[in-house]
Amino acid sequence: MRRVFILxxxxxxxVIFAGLVAGYGERQTLSALATFxxxxxxxxxxxxxxxxxxLISFRGFDTLGEVxxxxxxxxxxxxxxxxxPGDKPLLLPAIGGKGQGPSELVRNGAEVVxxxxxxxxxxxxxxxxxxxxxxxQGGAVVASGVMLMMLAYPTGPLHHGFLSITxxxxxxxxxxxxxxxxxxxxxxxxxxxLPRGDFGTLISAGAIPLISILLGIKVGAELSVIxxxxxx
Amino acid sequence: xLEMLILLVCGSILVSGVLAVMLNNLMAAMVSAGLASLFAAxxxxxxxxxxxxxxEAAIGSGLATLIFLxxxxxxxxxxxxx
Numbered sequence: 174m175r176r177v178f179i180l181x182x183x184x185x186x187x188v189i190f191a192g193l194v195a196g197y198g199e200r201q202t203l204s205a206l207a208t209f210x211x212x213x214x215x216x217x218x219x220x221x222x223x224x225x226x227x228l229i230s231f232r233g234f235d236t237l238g239e240v241x242x243x244x245x246x247x248x249x250x251x252x253x254x255x256x257x258p259g260d261k262p263l264l265l266p267a268i269g270g271k272g273q274g275p276s277e278l279v280r281n282g283a284e285v286v287x288x289x290x291x292x293x294x295x296x297x298x299x300x301x302x303x304x305x306x307x308x309x310q311g312g313a314v315v316a317s318g319v320m321l322m323m324l325a326y327p328t329g330p331l332h333h334g335f336l337s338i339t340x341x342x343x344x345x346x347x348x349x350x351x352x353x354x355x356x357x358x359x360x361x362x363x364x365x366x367l368p369r370g371d372f373g374t375l376i377s378a379g380a381i382p383l384i385s386i387l388l389g390i391k392v393g394a395e396l397s398v399i400x401x402x403x404x405x
Numbered sequence: 406x407l408e409m410l411i412l413l414v415c416g417s418i419l420v421s422g423v424l425a426v427m428l429n430n431l432m433a434a435m436v437s438a439g440l441a442s443l444f445a446a447x448x449x450x451x452x453x454x455x456x457x458x459x460x461e462a463a464i465g466s467g468l469a470t471l472i473f474l475x476x477x478x479x480x481x482x483x484x485x486x487x
Contacts, residue, residue, distance in 0.1 A: 222456075313464050
């Protein structure tokens with residue numbers, strides 16, 4: 174009886190998706206909204222990367238909401254996995270028995286790769302308005318670097334409190350810039366509060382790089398806190 | 406040519422997804438799930454969305470896989486689930 178029901182549900186989904194697939198046709202021209210974005214983002218905001226321009230300026234409030242969701246996740250993970258202060262962090266080698274330290278390969282590899290990962294993450298954050306990427310993506314890259322650091326040095330110098338404070342400060346500055354946009358510019362998170370600068374240079378596109386950097390710091394710290402919670 | 410490549414990558418997503426469900430060894434299943442995410446990131450690059458691909462590669466195949474790894478360790482269900 175139950176199986177028949179499940180089969181019926183799956184078949185129903187199949188019918189819905191078959192309709193979607195059959196009716197799909199690739200657009201040959203841009204929609205009106207896409208045309209607006211493609212002309213307006215470089216001209217009005219001065220950002221060469223249209224995606225980041227949209228994410229941080231036109232939909233900046235959305236991005237703030239995303240970061241807030243991430244913060245909620247970090248907080249609830251902390252509540253669920255709250256550990257005693259005396260607990261030692263789990264020594265987790267990539268492969269191997271419990272309680273062993275990280276393997277030679279992980280430790281030496283991390284020494285070579287870690288600076289490159291952090292450099293790449295910073296590059297992605299700083300050049301968010303010029304090339305692919307932006308605060309969110311760069312923050313995720315930095316967090317994956319932190320993850321490798323935690324794997325290679327389980328008793329490493331990374332403090333939970335430091336991450337939390339960094340994250341909180343970045344969030345406060347993010348919202349402050351948003352409010353500054355309301356006071357000086359045209360609305361919450363308006364990027365026109367700083368001069369637009371020369372198109373395509375590192376310091377340009379108004380407040381977009383600044384917001385991108387804060388976003389990157391916040392996302393990186395948040396994801397690192399989540400991983401740190403799982404570790405302890 | 407590009408269509409063939411995209412189809413190949415999408416097929417790889419399917420295969421690694423099915424493997425992630427079918428494999429009995431939890432560690433292997435987890436790696437397979439991460440692989441599905443990595444192929445998804447590759448398909449985003451092929452479909453000209455490098456911004457999304459970067460987030461998918463870092464979060465989907467990196468961080469999520471590691472969190473699963475920690476969870477498996479914590480529940481000490483190393484090998485089988487039956």
